[in-house]
Amino acid sequence: MEKLIGLKKVKTAVFISGTGSNLRNLIKFAKIKMSPISVDLIISNTCKAKGLRFADEFKIKKKIFDLRNNEKNILSLLKKEKIKLICLAGFMKILSNDFIKKFDGKIINIHPSLLPKYKGLNTHSRAINNKDKFTGCSVHYVTARLDSGKVILKSIIKILAKDTATTLAKKVLIQEHKLYPAAIMKIFN
Ligand code: GAR
Numbered sequence: 001m002e003k004l005i006g007l008k009k010v011k012t013a014v015f016i017s018g019t020g021s022n023l024r025n026l027i028k029f030a031k032i033k034m035s036p037i038s039v040d041l042i043i044s045n046t047c048k049a050k051g052l053r054f055a056d057e058f059k060i061k062k063k064i065f066d067l068r069n070n071e072k073n074i075l076s077l078l079k080k081e082k083i084k085l086i087c088l089a090g091f092m093k094i095l096s097n098d099f100i101k102k103f104d105g106k107i108i109n110i111h112p113s114l115l116p117k118y119k120g121l122n123t124h125s126r127a128i129n130n131k132d133k134f135t136g137c138s139v140h141y142v143t144a145r146l147d148s149g150k151v152i153l154k155s156i157i158k159i160l161a162k163d164t165a166t167t168l169a170k171k172v173l174i175q176e177h178k179l180y181p182a183a184i185m186k187i188f189n
Contacts, residue, residue, distance in 0.1 A: 010188070013041035013083045015065075015091035020051015021173060022089035022110060022180055027058050029181040036188035041081050043074060045093040071099045078103075087180070088142060097144040107142035108187070110180050112172050114154055115140055119147035124165040124172070135159055135168060137176045139183035152183040 012030070014023045023042065030039045042055045042062040055062035061081070065074055078086070088109035100107060113123035115138040127135040136156040141149035155175040159168065 009038040010036055010084050011040045011082050012037040012085040012087055013043055013078060013081070014039055014087045014089050015043045015045075016049050016051040016089050017045055017092040018049055018051060018090045020049065020054055020090070022176055023051045024054050025177040026087060026089065026180060026184075027054060027060070029184070035181070035184075037085060037087075037184060041078070041083055045091065051090070065093070071096055075099065075102060086142075087184075089180070094146065095142070100142060100144055105141060108139055108152065108183065109142050109147070109149075110137060110139050110176055110183075111147050112137050112169065112176070114138060114156060115147055115151055122165075124168040127159060128163065128165060128168065132159055135172065137172050137179055139179055152186055153179055155179045 009030070014026055016023050027039045029035050030037050039060055042052065042060050043065050044052055044062070045065045047064050047066075052062055054060070063069060063074070063077060084106060086103055086107040088107065091109070095107070111119075111123070113119075113127065114134065114136045118126050124135065134156050136154055138151050138154045140147070140151045143149035155178065157171055157175055
């Protein structure tokens with residue numbers, strides 16, 4: 001990622017599908033003076049995403065990515081809004097290769113596992129079923145292959161005997177909220 005020039009923050013879109021706790025965290029992070037990004041657009045593939053309420057709360061433009069608003073329209077919107085970075089934050093739709101190519105090297109994602117382990121879904125139950133001793137989360141560049149782009153940063157936590165997929169998800173989410181801003185700082189330094 002190119003260096004930040006002057007004091008201008010990099011216009012960023014956050015893509016979500018659900019609760020949006022990472023989105024909220026990124027919005028808060030973006031408001032800090034030293035943050036290299038501003039969150040200017042929120043995109044969801046479903047109007048049911050609870051995280052969309054943060055668009056209203058923080059007065060950020062939002063768009064639902066449905067059949068009417070296909071990728072082509074989303075790309076024009078991103079261009080119009082001068083978006084230079086896309087952060088996927090619990091976005092559960094797979095973007096086309098064409099879309100990814102148009103934003104090559106400028107889409108990052110947070111994933112709840114220690115990549116390359118457990119790409120895809122149900123990462124916490126898979127870690128528990130395999131009797132792993134550690135799990136965590138990773139921020140990585142998005143490429144055409146699911147959860148396979150270069151890892152920017154990872155955070156590791158211990159799995160305890162009493163952990164369930166639910167307790168692990170909660171603990172990992174706390175780490176995610178530290179990791180995503182740290183990864184963004186890293187790519188602009
Ligand atoms: C997070 O744990 C994120 O890592 C995960 O979904 C959750 C979204 O939480 N993402 C994926 O599984 C993507 N493959 P949030 O909506 O509260 O940010």
